Amino acid sequence: MSVSSAETGSAANAAGGRRTRSWIAVPALAALVLPGVAACGSSGSDGAQLALTAALPDKVPSGTVLRLGDPSVQAALKASGLQQELDDQGVDIQYANLSGGPETIEAFRADKLDCGSVADIPSLFAAWTGTSTKIVFESVTIDPLKHPIYQLGIAPGVSVRRLADLKGKKIAYSPGQAQGALVLRVLKQAGLTKDDVKLVEMTSTEDSYVTALGSKAVDVAPLGGALIPEYAAKYPGGSTIYTGIRDDASTLYCLTSSVQDAGKAAALKKYVVARTKALLWENAHPDEYAKAYYQDVEGLDEADAKTTLEQDGTRGIPANWDNAIDRLQETADLLSTEQGHDKLDVATIVDRRFEKIEAKAAAGDVVRGDAS
Structure with a gap:
């Protein structure tokens, strides 16, 4: 049973x-x-x-x-x-x-x-x-690539329209989770290194990334699934972009x-x-x-x-x-x-x-x- x-x-x-x-x-x-x-x-x-x-x-x-x-x-x-x-x-x-x-x-x-x-x-x-x-x-x-797990959530008022725009941004980073590996892949695809951005270490739990974006504790964070409509509903000034990376x-x-x-x-x-x-x-x-x-x-x-x-x-x-x-x-x-x-x-x-x-x-x- x-x-x-x-x-x-x-x-x-x-x-x-x-x-x-x-x-x-x-x-x-x-x-x-x-x-x-x-x-x-x-x-x-x-x-x-x-x-x-x-x-x-x-x-x-x-x-x-x-x-x-x-x-x-x-x-x-x-x-x-x-x-x-x-x-x-x-x-x-x-x-x-x-x-x-x-x-x-x-x-x-x-x-x-x-x-x-x-x-x-x-x-x-x-x-x-x-x-x-x-x-x-x-x-x-x-x-x-048409159905990625994650999109990059962009904080309200932050301008990121392509991956190269990540330079200088604060990015939520969880080293031991899939989101952390995705961030590293994104930087590599954009021709950037960890020194070109500020990685803010935090574990993705519940809607912690959504809250961090909404409060502008970070400029960028990977969001997936139910968190994408949640973010759009809670913070209308925010946006998301695709990574173009298989995940x-x-x-x-x-x-x-x-x-x-x-x-x-x-x-x-x-x-x-x-x-x-x-x-x-x-x-x-x-x-x-x-x-x-x-x-x-x-x-x-x-x-x-x-x-x-x-x-x-x-x-x-x-x-x-x-x-x-x-x-x-x-x-x-x-x-x-x-x-x-x-x-x-x-x-x-x-x-x-x-x-x-x-x-x-x-x-x-x-x-x-x-x-x-």
Whole structure:
């Protein structure tokens, strides 16, 4: 049976399903918003170990529990009926209403979560900060440059019409989040360096970037999804511009120890199949999905839910993960250079056993080639 720790609330940044764009604040560990998981008192497994090179098992042992932070897909599974199919297969999921890097990494370290939906940056920072994880799901955006996750929010009274205009501006910068990597990519594309701007370090939580723009604490900040109409409504003098940079990385990553647990690995195999079908269901049922997630969970009105979904575009399942891994390596190399991290071979944080499972579940709906 599926147990949800929260039916409503704000989900995090670019999730591993349809992109979710707002952030929830990181609570103290003692108050981490995982009541359903905490009540379990353990990871919900008999502990049978599975080698990372072994075939994924099919049988889910009784008593196995998957603890997932995957809010947007959770809504799609419920609305589509796919959650019932998982229940019927004996896949016991305890959902937590969180996703994104800071929340999931903190939950991983507290052993309160098995997997979380994120963009590409959290898996890198997990590795750099000593938390071993594996990416088990990749999805992409069809025509990603036409449907970016983020736009650059411009503070009222500030003139930025093209990327070169960023020179000398105060830019919100969160080093450990996808927004921070985007800022570095934007500067590189504009032919600017960090010395050409003033980076204002701040974590993107809830509408912190919106508030910072509105108060002119910063001149520029990346905004995504529900935050874009929110910003326009709260600060009519503000504006947004497109970056022209692909930013559609969307994954599900898990604790390595969870993937090495034979029971959890079997349950995760079934979840990846259902998750794939849920994303395709979203594409085929946009109105139902907008209601189930953007209205009922994110709290948008019908018009803003429709606008946000249109901004998202259509999600696709790649035929293979080659291009996604190449892009992740480029990002890791950029952050290593700009932020002083150790060099990282991203192949070590990707579990490609799930690659064919995902593509098979998508059948003819895979994205051939996944153009860079």
